[in-house]
Every structure is written in structure tokens, then in C-alpha cells.
Amino acid sequence: MHNTTVNLRYIGFLSIVAAMGGFLFGYDTAVISGTIAQITTQYSLDTVSQGWYVGCALIGSIAGVSCGGYLGDRFGRRKTLFISAVLFSISAVYCMISSDFNQLIYARIIGGIGIGVVSIISPMYISELAVPQYRGMLVSLYQLAVTIGFLGAYVVNYLLMNYALGDAKDLQHEGLQLIFHQEVWRGMLGVSGIPAIFFFIIIFLIPESPRWLVMHGRSDKAQSIFKRIYGSENAAKAEVQKIQDVSSSEKKVDWKLLAQPGVRKAVWIGAAIAILGQFMGVNAVLYYGPTIFESSGISGGDSLFYQVIVGLVNVLTTILAVFIIDKIGRKKLVYLGVSGMIVFLVLIGVYFFWGAAWGLPSLFMLICFLAYVFCCAISISAVIWVLLSEMYPNAIRALAMSIAGLSLWLGTYLIGQLTPWLLDNLSPGGTFFLFAAMCVPYMLIVWKLVPETTGKSLEDIERHWIH
Known part of the structure; x- marks a missing residue:
């Protein structure tokens, strides 16, 4: 190869x-x-x-x-x-x-x-x-x-x-x-x-994306870029030919391509996991972390300090995810990470409901919080943009990603607006139980409907959806 x-x-x-x-x-x-x-x-x-x-x-x-x-x-x-x-x-x-x-x-x-x-x-x-x-x-x-x-x-x-x-x-x-x-x-x-x-x-x-160049009839330019990537003229020609073979009937970007059953399914799946991911608590934690910490009894100054720790854990865990995502695979990371998210979201909810009665210290909540951030950063946060960028056919990748991205940003906006209301009306404990519940349909969709894309070419993934 x-x-x-x-x-x-x-x-x-x-x-x-x-x-x-x-x-x-x-x-x-x-x-x-x-x-x-x-x-x-x-x-x-x-x-x-x-x-x-x-x-x-x-x-x-x-x-x-x-x-x-x-x-x-x-x-x-x-x-x-x-x-x-x-x-x-x-x-x-x-x-x-x-x-x-x-x-x-x-x-x-x-x-x-x-x-x-x-x-x-x-x-x-x-x-x-x-x-x-x-x-x-x-x-x-x-x-x-x-x-x-x-x-x-x-x-x-x-x-x-x-x-x-x-x-x-x-x-x-x-x-x-x-x-x-x-x-x-x-x-x-x-x-x-x-x-x-x-x-x-x-x-x-x-340079420009070589796949975009092929789709727009500029194969010579694409081949020169692939040559620099692969270091071989023959390998570059083979890559261009592979793209042309898969996309020969899809030279123009066309909304009608979304009507193809396999492509439509891929778009719906992408949009579903994009919006569901926002209701599993990650942005609520990043945006309202200090407020949540203060509601647990931590003082305002300490809550800001703990939010910086959350940011550090997020960065360090994402670095780990960068190095293991191709070795472990997208779906396995989701299974492991989301399972952990459910456990720690439930434990945070338990702390808010019964922590005082059981004598649980605020350190317990902080540890669960950081563990949740770790599980989230190593799974859905790292995987979502990888999946969305590779699961659609070349001819409509940008269009399909826009649909999934729109779903994601709508979810982000809604959770940003709803989180204060949820914290007031469901209480912090109830809010975290809700986030835990939303993890279940996410994992089921990934398990049943999303193919494992690790190690596959974009053209192989495209054939999966079309055939």
C-alpha cells in the first residue's frame, strides 16, 4: 500500500x-x-x-x-x-x-x-x-x-x-x-x-484540498498535491483515479444527492449525534461550570480556579485522544467514554441530591466533575468532528457537514439558553440525571447505525453509504 x-x-x-x-x-x-x-x-x-x-x-x-x-x-x-x-x-x-x-x-x-x-x-x-x-x-x-x-x-x-x-x-x-x-x-x-x-x-x-480539485475537474493540480503527500507519481495517480471512480456520477454538487437512501441516512445520523452530543452536558459544564461549582457550596474564587482545572483536563485529555483515536477506533472510544460519562453524571446528581445527608465532601463532586470531563474529551468531543468530516460522499461533504453542523450549533444555542432554567427548575441534581439519560440514545445510534471508519479511505466509507 x-x-x-x-x-x-x-x-x-x-x-x-x-x-x-x-x-x-x-x-x-x-x-x-x-x-x-x-x-x-x-x-x-x-x-x-x-x-x-x-x-x-x-x-x-x-x-x-x-x-x-x-x-x-x-x-x-x-x-x-x-x-x-x-x-x-x-x-x-x-x-x-x-x-x-x-x-x-x-x-x-x-x-x-x-x-x-x-x-x-x-x-x-x-x-x-x-x-x-x-x-x-x-x-x-x-x-x-x-x-x-x-x-x-x-x-x-x-x-x-x-x-x-x-x-x-x-x-x-x-x-x-x-x-x-x-x-x-x-x-x-x-x-x-x-x-x-x-x-x-x-x-x-x-494548497487547496485535492479532493475538491478532482471534483472540479482539476485533476492535474490534485495529482501534484497527492504526489507531495505520497512521494510517488504512481501513488498520486492511483489516488486521483480512486476518487474519480467513486465520484464519476457525482461531478456536480446537487441537493438531489441527499435524496439517495444511503446518503440521506448518513446525513440524519450525523445530525442526530451532533445535536444529542450537546444535551449530554459538555457545553453546560464549560459555560456554567463556576455557577454549578458555587451551587455545590464551593466559594466563588475557588469555583473560578476549579474551572481552570477543568480547562486543563480538557486539553490534556484531548492530547491523549489525538494519539489513540486511530489505534482504538472511533466507536470503541465512544463506548468507553460515554459509559464513563453516564456513571459520573449520575454520581454528580447523587451528590447534589444526597451529598449533604451522606456527608460527601465537595472534593467528591470535583473528582466526579473532572472524571466526567475526561470521559467526554476522550470520546464524543474528540470523535464528533472526525466522524462528520469523513462519513459523507465527496460530492456533498460540505453540504452534508453544514446540515450536521447546523444541528450541532442549534443544540449548543439551546443548551446555553436552557441550562440556567434546568438548574433552577430541575435542580442541579435533576439536570445531571437528565444529561446522563441523554447519553443512552447517543450510544445506541453509534452502536447500531454508525459504521467504524477507522483505517478506511473516504472513498471506501462513501461506498458503504451508497451500496
Whole structure:
């Protein structure tokens, strides 16, 4: 098999560049947590306006994921990454210089559109150039970059707040005084412009997706890229021929392809696991972790510290997942991880309901919380973008990923809005029992309906759905 001579260093470089979109995604999503109190005070926000400030980027993400597939098919994966980098850059600068609350909302929506676009295109680009035996590891770099972006936002918020309370008061320039001392939230939101501009520049160094090139009749260019990946002219020709053989009847991107029974089934499965994954608690934990910790009796300062520990566990576990996803397999990781999630979600629920009566210490809840994050990060968080990027036919991969991505972002928005209500009305214990229950249909769908894609070429996976 020619894959044994693969230029992994080159593919790794291309994957890391594309995964930088995930870092911007993670940073732009998490940075909001350090600015809510400041924005609320400065603009005298009520609870509805505060919720709109937090949720407006998710609305932008829904818009971005809805058009991301079309842009990826129409202009190519690389050019669409350029578009997302421009959106991130504009959003960062606009947030930093916004003159009122409405302008800040517009800026956040622009950044949200970039998040939605990159959440589709980055993992898809990596999947389309990766070789089968390393594809899970390489696509997982995107999720790793997202978790690093989350952690990066927490660290930047912490450092800038300390700077604002200390040395920043000595800055002489009026504009710098405003950004880093008087209204430090501007600096927190604006810092993301630095990696966004770097992302824009470095995209010039990567080629277009070779599979997109083949689908658009540019096989010679695709062959030259595959030659650099495989190190052999014959292997490159064979790869192009394999793509052409599978997609010969699907030269044009067409909504009608979704009507094919196998393809339609794949799209429905992808959408189902995308939205179900959001109701298993992961984003509720990431967004409302401090609130949940405080409701367990942990003080506010400690709750923020524990949230940083949650972020660290998330990153370190994702690093582990990157190295084992191709060895253990997608489905086995889901079975192991989701089983663990159910156990620890139930234990957290038990703590909230009966912990005081049984004399359980808060350390018990913290350990269960971190164990849950570990199980989640090593399974559904690592696997979801890998599966969505590889389970659809070449001709409609971008379109199908947009549908699944739209499902995921709708779920994210809903859980962001519903979690406070659930915590109040079901109690924290009841909320965690609900999250545990939602894990069951997820595991059943993966068990019964999702094929094991580990080690298979994208064309082999496509044949599975079509035949």
C-alpha cells in the first residue's frame, strides 16, 4: 500500500494550519466569560440584554455554518478558510473599537459567522488530505486547538485583568489607557486579532484540498498535491483515479444527492449525534461550570480556579485522544467514554441530591466533575468532528457537514439558553440525571447505525453509504 511512504510531516503542517481555525473558534467562544461582568456594568444590561450579548455569537455561528458548506463547495476549502480568517480579524478589531453596545453585538455576530464557517471547513479540509491510518489523529488536532483556544482565553483574561489593575494605569497613550485599563474587555476581545491575522497569512502556504480539485475537474493540480503527500507519481495517480471512480456520477454538487437512501441516512445520523452530543452536558459544564461549582457550596474564587482545572483536563485529555483515536477506533472510544460519562453524571446528581445527608465532601463532586470531563474529551468531543468530516460522499461533504453542523450549533444555542432554567427548575441534581439519560440514545445510534471508519479511505466509507 502506497500509504506507507506518506509524507506525514507535510500533512501534519497542513493540518496544524487548518486547525488554527479551531483555536480562534475556542478563543472567541470562551473569551466572553471574562467580559460579561464588565459589559453588564458599563452598559447597564438587564438579564435579557446580558443573554443577548452572550448568545449573539451563537446566532452568527448558526448563520456561518448554514452558508459554510456552500462557500466551501463554491470557492474551495482554502479560500473559505481565508474568508473565516477575515471575519475573525474584523470582529476582533470591531469589538475593540466599538462605540456602543449595538456595535459590540454586530462585531460579535461577525465573529460568530467566522466560528460557524471554520467549524465546518477546517476539519473537512484536514480529512480530505489525510491518509486513512492517520486521519483520526490529524482531524483531532482541530478539537485539540479548540480546547487550547478555550484555555488561552481564560489565561489572557486573567493576565489582562491583573495588568489592568496594576501597571496599565501608568500607560500614557489615551487609547491604550482605554483598552488595557479603563475598559479592559476591549483588550480581551481584541487580542484575538493577532492569531486571526497570523492565520490569514499562513493560509497562503497551504494548497487547496485535492479532493475538491478532482471534483472540479482539476485533476492535474490534485495529482501534484497527492504526489507531495505520497512521494510517488504512481501513488498520486492511483489516488486521483480512486476518487474519480467513486465520484464519476457525482461531478456536480446537487441537493438531489441527499435524496439517495444511503446518503440521506448518513446525513440524519450525523445530525442526530451532533445535536444529542450537546444535551449530554459538555457545553453546560464549560459555560456554567463556576455557577454549578458555587451551587455545590464551593466559594466563588475557588469555583473560578476549579474551572481552570477543568480547562486543563480538557486539553490534556484531548492530547491523549489525538494519539489513540486511530489505534482504538472511533466507536470503541465512544463506548468507553460515554459509559464513563453516564456513571459520573449520575454520581454528580447523587451528590447534589444526597451529598449533604451522606456527608460527601465537595472534593467528591470535583473528582466526579473532572472524571466526567475526561470521559467526554476522550470520546464524543474528540470523535464528533472526525466522524462528520469523513462519513459523507465527496460530492456533498460540505453540504452534508453544514446540515450536521447546523444541528450541532442549534443544540449548543439551546443548551446555553436552557441550562440556567434546568438548574433552577430541575435542580442541579435533576439536570445531571437528565444529561446522563441523554447519553443512552447517543450510544445506541453509534452502536447500531454508525459504521467504524477507522483505517478506511473516504472513498471506501462513501461506498458503504451508497451500496
